[in-house]
Amino acid sequence: MTEVEPLDVGALADVAGPRVRGLLARVEERLLELSSSAGPVLGRYARGTIAAGGKRLRPLLVLIAAGPTEPDADAGLVRAAVAVELVHGATLVHDDVLDAATLRRGQPTVAAAAGRDVALATGDLLFARAFAELSGGGSAAQVKVLSEASSALARGELMQRHDAFDPTVTVERYLARCELKTARLFEAACALGALAANGDGDGDVAALTAFGRSVGLAFQILDDVLDVTGPAERTGKRPGTDLLDGTVTLPFILARERDPQLAALDPRTITTPERAAEICALIAASGALQRSRERALEQVEAAKSRLPDRLDGGRRHALELVADGVVSRYA
Amino acid sequence: MTEVEPLDVGALADVAGPRVRGLLARVEERLLELSSSAGPVLGRYARGTIAAGGKRLRPLLVLIAAGPTEPDADAGLVRAAVAVELVHGATLVHDDVLDAATLRRGQPTVAAAAGRDVALATGDLLFARAFAELSGGGSAAQVKVLSEASSALARGELMQRHDAFDPTVTVERYLARCELKTARLFEAACALGALAANGDGDGDVAALTAFGRSVGLAFQILDDVLDVTGPAERTGKRPGTDLLDGTVTLPFILARERDPQLAALDPRTITTPERAAEICALIAASGALQRSRERALEQVEAAKSRLPDRLDGGRRHALELVADGVVSRYA
Numbered sequence A, B: 001m002t003e004v005e006p007l008d009v010g011a012l013a014d015v016a017g018p019r020v021r022g023l024l025a026r027v028e029e030r031l032l033e034l035s036s037s038a039g040p041v042l043g044r045y046a047r048g049t050i051a052a053g054g055k056r057l058r059p060l061l062v063l064i065a066a067g068p069t070e071p072d073a074d075a076g077l078v079r080a081a082v083a084v085e086l087v088h089g090a091t092l093v094h095d096d097v098l099d100a101a102t103l104r105r106g107q108p109t110v111a112a113a114a115g116r117d118v119a120l121a122t123g124d125l126l127f128a129r130a131f132a133e134l135s136g137g138g139s140a141a142q143v144k145v146l147s148e149a150s151s152a153l154a155r156g157e158l159m160q161r162h163d164a165f166d167p168t169v170t171v172e173r174y175l176a177r178c179e180l181k182t183a184r185l186f187e188a189a190c191a192l193g194a195l196a197a198n199g200d201g202d203g204d205v206a207a208l209t210a211f212g213r214s215v216g217l218a219f220q221i222l223d224d225v226l227d228v229t230g231p232a233e234r235t236g237k238r239p240g241t242d243l244l245d246g247t248v249t250l251p252f253i254l255a256r257e258r259d260p261q262l263a264a265l266d267p268r269t270i271t272t273p274e275r276a277a278e279i280c281a282l283i284a285a286s287g288a289l290q291r292s293r294e295r296a297l298e299q300v301e302a303a304k305s306r307l308p309d310r311l312d313g314g315r316r317h318a319l320e321l322v323a324d325g326v327v328s329r330y331a
Helices: A009-016 A019-037 A038-051 A057-066 A070-101 A110-114 A116-137 A139-164 A169-198 A205-227 A243-245 A251-259 A272-283 A286-304 A314-327 B011-015 B018-037 B041-048 B057-066 B071-099 B110-114 B115-135 B142-164 B172-200 B201-229 B241-244 B250-258 B273-285 B288-305 B313-328
Strands: none
Touching: A009 A019, A009 A057, A009 A314, A019 A057, A019 A070, A019 A116, A057 A169, A057 A205, A057 A314, A070 A110, A070 A116, A070 A169, A070 B115, A110 A116, A116 A139, A116 B071, A116 B115, A116 B142, A139 A169, A139 B115, A139 B142, A169 A205, A169 A251, A169 B172, A169 B241, A205 A243, A205 A251, A205 A272, A205 A286, A205 A314, A243 A272, A251 A286, A272 A286, A272 B201, A286 A314, B011 B018, B011 B057, B018 B057, B018 B071, B018 B115, B057 B071, B057 B172, B057 B201, B057 B313, B071 B115, B071 B142, B071 B172, B071 B288, B110 B115, B110 B241, B110 B313, B115 B142, B142 B172, B172 B201, B172 B250, B201 B241, B201 B250, B201 B288, B201 B313, B241 B273, B250 B273, B250 B288, B273 B288, B288 B313
């Protein structure tokens, strides 16, 4: 997954209110603490991964989705937000092993800096820590949500490997993969927040989960657009990385429907960054990027429509801003 | 970690009683079910990993440690036993990626059969499924136990990478690594069983955890002895694999204290199976294997001494047999 410039999380937190901003600061502090207590060797890499930025979009969703809670629920909420970010961090570290990526957030990846072996174990550690963190305050329902999202992430990764370099991947299959690889963790973030606030069985859990799913799909689609358009200095990697990895994404699928030259192309023949850049230009010329952006915007609208009527104004506004934010990057 | 021929789990289960045997059969069934429901691609590999044998030593410890429980606790007990085996399976799959191992339990490893990428994601999936399984019936205390053991496993793996090819590794540091890499999951198995039976705070949890730790250390020490002695047709890999990987183990550490030729050896110069076999012969000739076996037996005695007085006879006998069993392999 491409990691692009942060949404303006500070502004979002402002809309959500001083309480969310305060909780987000506690999340940040805890992530730093966890990475510092991981031992000297690991600490360096864990810190580089989980404490070196990132949009904190998933923790923010946890905190906003929870809405107003009793002060004694705050610790559990922070734990849930930290846990979801740790799972996200674990998948980034493992993704970079799989993709042999050298840069992440403008910094060398763990895989590049310390080798694939250390990266594999570092990802495992972050993953285990996520559940340790959640178990400190979480309910069994929360552990179930996060573990099932984590299963989905791994299944999505396997699906991506299975489909690599296969130009016949359909839009439906692409969306199914996005759901597993990305949307489920957004869903989980919203559900964890809602569960922290309300316990099990509240109607908000289902509605906010559906919201998270659509936001996650929009996020992934736009991510895949950005892989074609760049700019490299902001996405932190060269355009066309997905093409070189054999990852068939929506822009490429839609472009193949529009451009016979692309339809005839064997993805395995894209082996150099220069060739990938040429294909990116063809995808852009086909109009597929515009159509992909529209699909992302449709998901944003779907997300907003899922927000329960009874949400208070500030919470609704903050969630709508998150939804808008994931597709307005570099618009 | 070497996977050697099963202990006679059937015999152990007999000693523990028909109830444990019945629960173990349910664990087996659930592991098969989970690997079959993982989707066609993954299913093949997950099945090859978690449903294709293994000693089921950790599930057995969960079940025996629990002792007599109410029938309505059985489902939670089976879940805990399955979860601990899934974590174990996940680490085996990832270990095989790190070690580039080609054989496991006499079968091709996931890494060898499907590539490192698929193996990485398969391990992640097994790991996530473990927590999903546990959350279905587990308490937050159980999730905490399993997640902290999982953190320890990853930290042990990182420690092993860090110390690779370093001949100055001390016995203490070796034991610290064994504790992280192996003993903590044995501890967790015992603790999960005790927690399933008694809830939190029972004195048995601490005593059985200490028992599990010593059994785990004994297990790992003997595993490391078997890596030197073979026989390959029973351990499923050639002797000296640890030497080739740069993993400095107790037999090598003790042999270096006894044989100046080994003390002067740079482990990085051991690059062929033939050379590794020569070094194994020198280690054997030094008497270090015997001393290592004694250290393992000391751990077994320590384990037995930790068993609470109030354990009923059948349960005590079964646990003692497990402790004896881990060091009597090929004795």
